[in-house]
Amino acid sequence: MARVDAGLRHETVIGLEVHVQxxxxxxxxxxxxxxxxxxxxxxxxxxxxxxxGSLPVLNRRAVDLGIRTALALGCHINPVSQFHRKNYYYxxxxxNYQISQYEYKDHPPLASGGLMRVSTGDEVMEIGIRRVHxxxxxxxxxxxxxRSLVDYNRCGTPLMxxxxxxxxxxxxxxxxxxxxxxxxxxxxxxxSGRLEEGTLRCDANLSLRPAGGPHGTRTEIKNMNxxxxxxxxxxxxxxxxxxxxxxxxxxxQETRHWDEDREVTFSSREKEEAQDYRYFPEPDxxxxxxxxxxxxxxxxxxxxxxxxxxxxxxxxxxxxxxxxGLLTATRAMAEFFEETVRxxxxxxxxxxxxxxxxxxxxxxxxxxxxxxxxRPDHLAGLLxxxxxxxxxxxxxxxxxxxxxxxxxxxxxxxxxxxxxxxxDEAMLAAVVQEVIVEHPGPVGDVRAGKDQAVTFLVxxxxxxxxxxxxxxxxxxxxxxxxxxx
Amino acid sequence: xxxxxxxxACDLRAKFRRGETSPTExxxxxxxRIDAEDGRLHAYLYLDRDAALAEAARWDAVVRGEDAPPLxxxxxxxxxxxxxxxxxxxxxxxxxxxxxxxxxxxxxxxxRRSGAIIVGKANCDEFAMGSSTExxxxxxxxxxxDETRVPGGTSGGPTAAVAAGEATLALGxxxxxxxxxxxxxxxVVGMKPTYGRVSRYGLVAFASSLDQIGPIARSxxxxxxxxxxxxxxxxxxxxxxDVEVPAYADGLITxxxxxxxxxxxxxxxxGLDAGVAAAVREAIETCRALGAACEEVSLPHAxxxxxxxxxxxxxxxxxxxxxxxxxxxxxRTADAPDLVTLYSRTRREGFGAEVKRRIMxxxxxxxxxxxxxxxxxxxxxxxxxxxxxxxxxxRFDALVGPVTPTSAFRLGEKVDDPLQMYLSDVYTVPLxxxxxxxxxxxxxxxxxxxxxxxxxxxxxGEQTILNVAHAFEQATEFHTRRPPRxxxxxxxxxxxxxx
Ligand SMILES: [Zn+2]
Numbered sequence: 001m002a003r004v005d006a007g008l009r010h011e012t013v014i015g016l017e018v019h020v021q022x023x024x025x026x027x028x029x030x031x032x033x034x035x036x037x038x039x040x041x042x043x044x045x046x047x048x049x050x051x052x053g054s055l056p057v058l059n060r061r062a063v064d065l066g067i068r069t070a071l072a073l074g075c076h077i078n079p080v081s082q083f084h085r086k087n088y089y090y091x092x093x094x095x096n097y098q099i100s101q102y103e104y105k106d107h108p109p110l111a112s113g114g115l116m117r118v119s120t121g122d123e124v125m126e127i128g129i130r131r132v133h134x135x136x137x138x139x140x141x142x143x144x145x146x147r148s149l150v151d152y153n154r155c156g157t158p159l160m161x162x163x164x165x166x167x168x169x170x171x172x173x174x175x176x177x178x179x180x181x182x183x184x185x186x187x188x189x190x191x192s193g194r195l196e197e198g199t200l201r202c203d204a205n206l207s208l209r210p211a212g213g214p215h216g217t218r219t220e221i222k223n224m225n226x227x228x229x230x231x232x233x234x235x236x237x238x239x240x241x242x243x244x245x246x247x248x249x250x251x252x253q254e255t256r257h258w259d260e261d262r263e264v265t266f267s268s269r270e271k272e273e274a275q276d277y278r279y280f281p282e283p284d285x286x287x288x289x290x291x292x293x294x295x296x297x298x299x300x301x302x303x304x305x306x307x308x309x310x311x312x313x314x315x316x317x318x319x320x321x322x323x324x325g326l327l328t329a330t331r332a333m334a335e336f337f338e339e340t341v342r343x344x345x346x347x348x349x350x351x352x353x354x355x356x357x358x359x360x361x362x363x364x365x366x367x368x369x370x371x372x373x374x375r376p377d378h379l380a381g382l383l384x385x386x387x388x389x390x391x392x393x394x395x396x397x398x399x400x401x402x403x404x405x406x407x408x409x410x411x412x413x414x415x416x417x418x419x420x421x422x423x424d425e426a427m428l429a430a431v432v433q434e435v436i437v438e439h440p441g442p443v444g445d446v447r448a449g450k451d452q453a454v455t456f457l458v459x460x461x462x463x464x465x466x467x468x469x470x471x472x473x474x475x476x477x478x479x480x481x482x483x484x485x
Numbered sequence: 486x487x488x489x490x491x492x493x494a495c496d497l498r499a500k501f502r503r504g505e506t507s508p509t510e511x512x513x514x515x516x517x518r519i520d521a522e523d524g525r526l527h528a529y530l531y532l533d534r535d536a537a538l539a540e541a542a543r544w545d546a547v548v549r550g551e552d553a554p555p556l557x558x559x560x561x562x563x564x565x566x567x568x569x570x571x572x573x574x575x576x577x578x579x580x581x582x583x584x585x586x587x588x589x590x591x592x593x594x595x596x597r598r599s600g601a602i603i604v605g606k607a608n609c610d611e612f613a614m615g616s617s618t619e620x621x622x623x624x625x626x627x628x629x630x631d632e633t634r635v636p637g638g639t640s641g642g643p644t645a646a647v648a649a650g651e652a653t654l655a656l657g658x659x660x661x662x663x664x665x666x667x668x669x670x671x672x673v674v675g676m677k678p679t680y681g682r683v684s685r686y687g688l689v690a691f692a693s694s695l696d697q698i699g700p701i702a703r704s705x706x707x708x709x710x711x712x713x714x715x716x717x718x719x720x721x722x723x724x725x726x727d728v729e730v731p732a733y734a735d736g737l738i739t740x741x742x743x744x745x746x747x748x749x750x751x752x753x754x755x756g757l758d759a760g761v762a763a764a765v766r767e768a769i770e771t772c773r774a775l776g777a778a779c780e781e782v783s784l785p786h787a788x789x790x791x792x793x794x795x796x797x798x799x800x801x802x803x804x805x806x807x808x809x810x811x812x813x814x815x816x817r818t819a820d821a822p823d824l825v826t827l828y829s830r831t832r833r834e835g836f837g838a839e840v841k842r843r844i845m846x847x848x849x850x851x852x853x854x855x856x857x858x859x860x861x862x863x864x865x866x867x868x869x870x871x872x873x874x875x876x877x878x879x880r881f882d883a884l885v886g887p888v889t890p891t892s893a894f895r896l897g898e899k900v901d902d903p904l905q906m907y908l909s910d911v912y913t914v915p916l917x918x919x920x921x922x923x924x925x926x927x928x929x930x931x932x933x934x935x936x937x938x939x940x941x942x943x944x945x946g947e948q949t950i951l952n953v954a955h956a957f958e959q960a961t962e963f964h965t966r967r968p969p970r971x972x973x974x975x976x977x978x979x980x981x982x983x984x
Contacts, residue, residue, distance in 0.1 A: 046586075046587060046588050049813065050808050050813075051586065051587070051588075051813075051814075052568065052574065052576070052581070052584070052586065052689040052690075052808070053566075053567075053586065053590060053685075053686065053687040053688055053689045053690070054687075055685060055721060055722050055723065055724075056723070057720065057721060057722075057723050058723065085804050087803075087804050087807060087851075089807065089810065089828055091812045091824065094808060094813060095807065095808045096807035096808050097804050097807060276852055276853045278803075278804070278848065278851035278852060278853075278856075279851075280800060280801075280804070280851055280856075280860060283692075283693035283694035283724075283801055284690075284693050284723065284724065285723050285724075286723055286724060
């Protein structure tokens with residue numbers, strides 16, 4: 001898998017730490033609601049505020065989701081795992097320690113040693129999963145008018161961390177891995193996976209080494225909050241390290257932040273003394289024991305994962321591998337596809353529209369399908385109109401455009417714009433007659449055997465009907481009237 | 486009237502039922518005693534007379550009925566590290582000055598449900614660190630038997646309050662002996678239940694894996710009643726155990742026939758005061774006379790308990806106390822130019838010397854590079870100590886020995902010598918490391934100062950040690966003695982305010 005650029009003599013090594021906000025109703029260690037965008041400090045209690053005397057109680061639902069992820073990634077689930085305290089001072093951390101499950105000494109995390117396969121067209125990448133563990137989120141600092149305020153709403157929000165082995169070898173591979181991981185987490189209903197709400201956050205370690213040689217010095221890159229920024233940040237950092245090495249300089253082990261606006265990584269200003277977090281087992285929580293029945297119960301309830309769904313799309317719907325891959329890149333897209341097919345049973349046509357016009361619109365808008373007002377039954381309605389000859393393909397594109405923007409049903413738009421296709425034979429025959437009279441030249445050409453002239457005449461009919469004429473019928477009528485069937 | 490303040494909860498319940506007195510009269514009597522004595526003893530940091538009287542009035546009519554809750558109308562003092570809604574909880578520390586908890590600790594909720602009346606918050610060593618209640622930022626509590634002496638610590642306030650009739654019952658917390666040692670020094674019954682027996686939710690943590698809330702009372706029956714009221718699993722505390730709570734008070738017996746008691750050899754070693762040793766040995770003879778088979782038993786790793794404790798407890802404390810940094814509540818230094826200064830100045834100003842000493846000790850013990858040498862090693866010692874106890878309990882129903890090496894020492898005698906102070910807990914600490922229950926019951930006097938007998942039980946074997954303590958208590962008269970009263974009250978505590 002290693003991509004070695006012979007000319008540059010160095011191989012890139014990347015490991016990712018992905019923080020995933022779990023889709024639970026309540027927080028990791030208390031009953032407070034997990035809510036994005038609530039007014040500051042309205043979703044807190046003595047436990048998540050770390051008030052004197054308060055104690056954490058583990059959210060079993062979060063453990064369920066951790067086990068789901070571990071199973072989906074083929075990890076070994078540790079029958080006994082231990083929470084730890086990670087001690088450091090920061091105002092958004094009410095207890096000045098974070099409860100986490102770092103793999104420390106002889107205390108294992110929730111799950112370890114998994115594998116994720118990512119197909120990239122012709123080959124399959126295998127990325128080792130070092131561990132999956134659970135932890136609590138911190139609050140948020142808001143800096144305004146020279147003052148700093150703290151919003152503790154996010155404190156205690158359940159997070160899962162998926163840590164890969166350094167098995168990725170290019171920024172592009174990192175992005176591909178994240179796309180697949182996100183899809184998997186969405187399919188497993190572990191997270192909503194919305195980057196803009198911070199439900200997926202990613203840190204990366206990147207180093208360069210001589211091909212086949214020992215590991216180079218790595219830097220840790222933080223603050224990458226979209227798929228695009230992950231790829232760009234890693235690309236920048238890869239180039240920066242390569243230049244340093246080529247100049248004979250040493251890469252400094254440090255934490256670097258990605259500046260989204262300037263598109264550079266920069267060294268954190270604070271001194272890089274190795275921080276001592278003084279980890280030790282969290283005495284307020286008993287060790288987490290996960291027995292076989294618990295795992296079996298989760299396994300039995302595990303939803304269909306992307307890989308399985310992709311295979312099913314190919315087999316059950318007869319659509320090409322490539323299309324199926326695109327349709328299962330996010331859970332929402334796959335659901336949308338199936339919902340539409342349930343109402344309009346021509347999967348290949350649905351697929352064409354989704355990975356064609358719809359995907360193009362999403363890319364341009366930088367949005368996800370679940371954020372659009374478009375509904376599967378409306379798309380099915382549109383395709384039905386085309387299929388029954390009530391709407392031309394060209395008009396359909398125009399209608400879809402508005403459906404994507406407004407979420408209105410197709411027939412309403414068609415009615416409003418008067419786009420219903422004319423398939424009334426008598427009416428079209430009259431228009432054809434008019435066109436034949438008006439264009440003696442092309443008519444002569446047709447009679448002389450020049451078939452392209454038919455197309456011209458059909459075009460003139462379409463023009464007169466403002467594109468609403470049924471093109472197949474017009475074509476037949478022209479030929480019939482000119483006797484060149 | 487003031488004799489009401491000296492009665493046990495059991496006696497009060499009987500009087501309530503017979504209509505001989507009422508919760509209002511009892512609460513008044515207790516506050517009269519506080520007015521008379523607390524200027525001298527300083528057992529309380531905060532009193533809420535109005536709320537207590539209002540509560541008492543609520544129970545006046547109820548207590549005569551058959552189905553009155555078990556502690557209805559009984560005045561209870563709480564150590565000031567147990568959170569009470571809307572009233573101060575300071576842990577004897579300047580850093581929590583002004584803090585009012587927005588919630589009740591689970592034990593407080595259970596007390597209220599049992600009808601208990603909360604008199605106020607009692608003094609303690611800062612964050613429950615110490616052995617004399619001299620480490621309170623709000624001044625020391627004095628021993629009711631001799632006001633030149635300490636009441637013990639860290640639950641010195643609640644224990645002195647119970648001994649002096651300033652409360653009928655009290656709750657303290659015991660991390661390394663903080664209930665049993667002051668109980669021994671003040672001549673009352675004090676019990677540390679099994680770790681997990683009583684919810685810690687709302688107990689301000691010192692060392693989470695060792696802390697346990699427990700009862701302080703003037704009789705074993707009272708301690709049993711109070712334990713019954715507060716014990717049991719709590720969904721808010723994951724470390725609280727799902728073990729059924731027996732009706733302790735109903736189960737008490739007065740004979741020790743068939744009981745096997747182990748006399749802990751290591752607790753009679755060098756450093757034990759001769760007078761204390763004699764009193765405890767005599768108490769063991771009394772147990773023998775009551776039918777118990779007594780034999781010596783060894784806990785070979787007991788001598789490592791104190792060093793292990795002084796790694797584990799400070800390590801946990803260094804983390805538990807990190808939240809007191811001036812950001813959310815409590816003391817905050819004035820005009821700090823930056824964040825680090827805010828933290829360091831707030832903590833420098835807010836914490837006392839002993840707390841700082843232990844935070845530094847704990848921080849060091851958990852630091853990378855020292856973790857194995859100190860913390861992990863201490864955990865291994867802890868396992869060995871637990872195994873020692875397991876082996877002992879294969880042969881014995883309970884273990885007995887002294888609670889403390891000496892009787893109450895003088896105020897100021899050990900403040901400048903932390904190591905001497907730490908030795909005060911040498912016989913109590915092993916139980917906390919093993920998570921086992923222990924009780925201190927008055928067993929004699931040396932030079933006019935009380936001495937306690939410690940009875941140690943199996944995990945969740947509270948009934949057994951209550952039985953031993955009760956049988957012993959009923960066979961002796963030490964628990965009936967009351968400390969001398971102050972000659973003249975030096976200033977009423979009526980004006981006592983939240984610190
Ligand atoms: Zn909360």
